[in-house]
Amino acid sequence: MELTLYNSLTKSKQVFQPIDPADVRMYVCGPTVYDFAHIGNARPIIVFDVLYRLLRHVYGVPHVKYVRNITDVDDKINARAKEEGVSISDVTERTTRQFHEDISALGVLPPDVEPTCTSHIPQMVEMIEVLIAKGHAYEADGHVLFNTPSMKDYGELSRRSLDEMVAGARVEVATYKKDPTDFVLWKPSDDETPGWESPWGRGRPGWHIECSAMAREHLGEVFDIHGGGIDLQFPHHENEIAQSRCAHDTKVMANVWMHNGFLQVEGRKMSKSAGNFITINELLQKWPGEVLRFNMLRTQYRQPIDWTEKSVQESWDVLESWYGQSSPAEAGPALTGEVLEALADDMNTPRVIAALHQMEPAERASNIAALGFAGDLGDPRIGSVDDAAVEAAIALRLEAFGNRDFAEADRIRDELTAQGIQLKDSKDPATGERLTSWELKR
RNA sequence: GGCCUCGUGGGAGAGUGGUUAUCCAUCGGAUUGCAAAUCCGCGUACACCAGUUCGAUUCUGGUCGAGGCCUCCA
Numbered sequence: 001m002e003l004t005l006y007n008s009l010t011k012s013k014q015v016f017q018p019i020d021p022a023d024v025r026m027y028v029c030g031p032t033v034y035d036f037a038h039i040g041n042a043r044p045i046i047v048f049d050v051l052y053r054l055l056r057h058v059y060g061v062p063h064v065k066y067v068r069n070i071t072d073v074d075d076k077i078n079a080r081a082k083e084e085g086v087s088i089s090d091v092t093e094r095t096t097r098q099f100h101e102d103i104s105a106l107g108v109l110p111p112d113v114e115p116t117c118t119s120h121i122p123q124m125v126e127m128i129e130v131l132i133a134k135g136h137a138y139e140a141d142g143h144v145l146f147n148t149p150s151m152k153d154y155g156e157l158s159r160r161s162l163d164e165m166v167a168g169a170r171v172e173v174a175t176y177k178k179d180p181t182d183f184v185l186w187k188p189s190d191d192e193t194p195g196w197e198s199p200w201g202r203g204r205p206g207w208h209i210e211c212s213a214m215a216r217e218h219l220g221e222v223f224d225i226h227g228g229g230i231d232l233q234f235p236h237h238e239n240e241i242a243q244s245r246c247a248h249d250t251k252v253m254a255n256v257w258m259h260n261g262f263l264q265v266e267g268r269k270m271s272k273s274a275g276n277f278i279t280i281n282e283l284l285q286k287w288p289g290e291v292l293r294f295n296m297l298r299t300q301y302r303q304p305i306d307w308t309e310k311s312v313q314e315s316w317d318v319l320e321s322w323y324g325q326s327s328p329a330e331a332g333p334a335l336t337g338e339v340l341e342a343l344a345d346d347m348n349t350p351r352v353i354a355a356l357h358q359m360e361p362a363e364r365a366s367n368i369a370a371l372g373f374a375g376d377l378g379d380p381r382i383g384s385v386d387d388a389a390v391e392a393a394i395a396l397r398l399e400a401f402g403n404r405d406f407a408e409a410d411r412i413r414d415e416l417t418a419q420g421i422q423l424k425d426s427k428d429p430a431t432g433e434r435l436t437s438w439e440l441k442r
Numbered sequence: 443g444g445c446c447u448c449g450u451g452g453g454a455g456a457g458u459g460g461u462u463a464u465c466c467a468u469c470g471g472a473u474u475g476c477a478a479a480u481c482c483g484c485g486u487a488c489a490c491c492a493g494u495u496c497g498a499u500u501c502u503g504g505u506c507g508a509g510g511c512c513u514c515c516a
Binding site: 032072075076120148158160166174177180181182183184189203206207208230231232233234235236237238261262267269298299300302303304306308310313314317318324342348350351353354355356357358367401404406407410413417422423424425426427437 | 444445446447448453454455456457463464465466467473474476477478479480508509510511512513514515516
């Protein structure tokens with residue numbers, strides 16, 4: 001089948017043609033592990049999980065390789081460790097564990113490889129040496145810098161010329177740079193900062209070289225898809241491209257570059273200072289993970305998304321209604337019909353959802369199962385409720401019904417309502433007997 | 443200041459040079475002892491101003507508005 005993807009490199013939708021259909025390779029920039037992942041971080045995780053599932057459907061599970069790194073070397077991590085008075089590995093290990101816990105609740109498959117920076121330092125050093133040998137990088141004042149004018153088409157991804165960048169720059173240029181747009185490959189570490197021995201003294205890698213080195217190690221010099229958030233397009237991805245292409249003398253690093261749009265919260269940019277910073281973990285205290293997953297997919301991945309309480313509630317309502325008709329837990333996963341077509345159209349997930357609404361419940365259940373939904377809407381807040389007491393109250397209410405004592409029945413219902421418990425009555429279609437279920441009000 | 447993305451009905455959100463997106467909410471009805479839940483029915487929107495066109499929400503230009511990035515930063 002034909003799969004169309006939007007390529008940031010060409011700014012157009014293109015039919016996806018893998019280099020080798022028996023070995024389709026995708027790299028996605030993973031988290032820097034210094035703090036809880038926020039809901040904005042969850043977007044690429046979920047979006048590219050959907051793509052991973054689609055690729056596996058199209059090319060076969062054994063023929064797709066998905067690499068998503070963990071950035072465990074970063075000055076933010078160093079700052080956090082210092083602030084807390086703990087070791088750097090304390091911070092990175094704890095945060096990595098938390099990250100895995102949080103995203104597994106979102107129904108994402110683990111990537112095939114999840115490399116860490118700390119285990120790829122030799123590969124980074126080697127790549128930097130190659131770049132120096134080829135005249136693309138130089139040592140200055142203990143740093144190694146990539147010389148951007150040494151690459152003819154630097155800036156192709158973000159479509160800016162070096163002149164534009166210099167003209168628009170607001171940042172003071174370090175004096176040791178040959179050119180204002182040169183960027184760091186390696187920087188020196190003092191005794192208190194993590195560092196590794198290198199030909200340029202004890203130091204640590206710059207931000208971009210990690211992804212170039214890890215992608216090369218696990219996917220080769222040229223691979224199919226590289227993904228990440230739109231905020232990474234420049235400078236991170238631009239510089240990855242520069243490093244990898246210049247080190248390998250290749251025309252591209254990856255054939256298709258994909259960027260998910262930004263996330264806002266209640267109509268405003270999410271930031272700690274604005275007080276609207278939401279972590280995945282916090283949301284999971286209140287909502288089932290698959291509601292968050294569904295909510296994320298209601299917007300096409302390239303569009304900006306406005307994350308609101310109201311939209312999450314709507315997502316919950318939709319899933320509850322679907323699961324009530326046919327649960328994905330009991331369905332054989334399968335991508336079919338219009339759902340598959342919409343997915344293959346640059347992952348048009350809103351169109352996918354519209355198609356799901358039109359499907360028969362059984363087929364729908366199969367499709368949502370294949371999209372990573374398990375059918376579990378267990379309310380994470382339910383632990384705070386004494387459900388035996390609730391069941392007992394419901395039994396008393398049904399007894400009151402039996403006696404036609406509506407005043408007593410309503411009194412019990414009002415009491416439960418006051419506790420935030422919503423009753424739902426239905427009839428057994430066979431016997432006509434009254435059945436009562438309950439849930440916590442949102 | 444430079445580069446870029448976006449602006450669809452009450453809300454969310456696809457799409458299209460001329461034809462019902464879809465979902466949620468509202469409203470009306472059925473059902474219910476009363477509610478909730480459930481079921482049925484109802485919505486001709488596409489920021490503004492020009493231009494191209496037989497015809498534009500869909501193409502081009504401009505205006506206004508929202509948002510992102512601008513090299514060590516998350």
